[in-house]
Amino acid sequence: MKRRTFLSGAAGLAVGLALPYLARAQGGPLKLGVLTPLTGAGAQDGPRMLKAMQAVVDEVNKAGGVLGRQIALIVEDDQTNPEAAVRAAQKLVGVDGVPVIMGTWASAVTSAVAPVCWDSKTCLMTVSGADSITQLPHQGYIFRTQPTTTLQATKHAEYIVSTGAKKVAYLAVQTPFAVTMKDIMTAVLEKNGSSIVRGVVYEPAKASYRSEIDSVLAAKPDMIYLNSYSPDLTVLLKDLFRAGYTGGRFTQSYAYNAKTAESLPAEVTDGLVAVQPSSDVDSNAYALLQKRLGVASPDSYEAQATDWVSLTLLAIEKSKKTSGADIRDAVRSISQGSGARVASAVEGLKLLREGKDVNYDGASGNCDFNEKGDIIDCRFRYSLAKGAKFELIKIV
């Protein structure tokens, strides 16, 4: 009896609490969905992306909103897990009826959430890198501001060629893009008289990578490409140092970040080249982002998050409608083309209200999309590790 009372009481309580929520759902501000990792493996990046989006929304709300309405971000946690993310996405589209979901980070999460989005005609904006994502039958609903594996691998290989390296070794943690990247780099390197002399894909989170390193060094490379994540990169760099390797090392900035740099002594890291898809650091949009967040060098994720919200708001103002399909159809008319170049949502919204065309050039890049939803071009930032600091080599 007691148990029944408890169960029915709990059910009643749940319904009671949901009622005001349902009542509030009518009218009011324009809701946009945010689905970032706030717990789990992506919890380092999710909150910062959220902050960047909220900052843009606050700015636009202060300037009068979009289509005369205020904007509210509805935030859900994807837990960096596809199952939890699907439930969260169902809530965003089913209960809040958002026209867009922004912020999925892990590739598996994005792939799992994507069918929910296209079934409900909701746009999905993401930083996930796996090439397979935009090859899904997404009917145009996916927009990705992160360069694809193909674009990244090509640019990285071109940089490695420019350093004069001839024998490149490729060491990669097991990821969806580990093998694809190697294949693309091999093609670019061989076209330029260089080659990959050894390719090793390894398991993450091992305490030592001596056997992998021995195998790579046996091929006598003059450049090692470390396609790693932070924890394994730390181990790899130490093991390479102990093995007495002195050639070039090249890695991703998300692996060699400020935290990794601080945790390792200078003699282990000096000379390492780290690359990241560059925010367009000379752009006006990037300068505005620095000011908005009060951060000296916002990273690529913060820049991309800024661009998603800005693109969405401009697309809504342009189409004068708020459905996912309308946003999908309008994005390219404000992200590329012959309109006036604008660097922020506020600036663009003003011009659109005056009936002018705009071309949004964002903080992450110029945000021009191809028919699959991938960005067409992106700049890369190469920096050199020196002590715990980074020295900019170049941005191309």
Add this chain to the structure above:
Amino acid sequence: MVIYLLSISVVATIYAVMALGLNVMWGTAGLVNLGLVGSAAVGAYTSALVTTRMGLPIPVGLLAGVLAAVLIGALLSLVTTRLKDNYLAIVTLGFAETIRIVASNEIWLTNGTDGISGIPGPLRAVLTPLQFNALYLAIVVCLLGLVYVVCQRILYSPFGRVLHAIRDDDVVVGVAGKNGRVFKVQAFAIGSGIVGLAGGLYAHYTSFIAPDLFVPLITLYVKLSLLLGGVGNNRGAVVGAAIVIVVLESTRFLVPLIPYISPTQGAAMREIILSAGLLIVLRFRLKGLVPEAHDHLTVRPQQNTAGLRPATT
């Protein structure tokens, strides 16, 4: 709103199926299994591959998934036949990770960490998303009912009584002339098969599976379901799964009502609520919300004092 309620009901039902599977192993036979997601992954991948690569109908895929999970469960049980309690728990945890790593690396078969997308769902192409969710809910509820009946039959059959005896003391079972090992393998195989069915159902529902889906988090949610509902009781397993999903989902709506809390803190708060809820239930209702019945169903409670006499009509 309706589509959301339908979709979380589908997920809750699938969790309930998994909890029933776990109950056969853990609740009935006392075999701790922290490798549930391994069986679910085998069921999901088998069904996905049979329907996408070989183009066979979904029921055939599900059946193949169940069979594959039964086999892998039996195999795991044979390997771990001498292990009990914590040792068994650790090995099964390792088993699930092994399956996940195989799925990540055997790219020719599983498409690696990219996962398999476009897994067919029943009539998905012709139905609206709302209709599809409703149909799928009907299907999974029917299957849950079927699995529930099977599990109840197992629980109250002579076979189930032996499993209970193994749980209480497997030496006594041996003394009584039963081969405990054979019963353990059977319990593991049946439980694993049921979990594999749940995995297959999930794959055909969301149309996408990847190794990242089959992480210990899911095992813990299922284990939590059983702990909350009541270990050893099939009704408890179903109720527990429903409660876990209701708690997980309702906190989405409740936590934002707390003033001065950022979404990031809110996300952490949701996890705290779930674990605190479990602690409270375990403190005040150690046997779960729907505790296991004291005796065999055919024995009326008032006859207990007179010993285990079978019920007469």
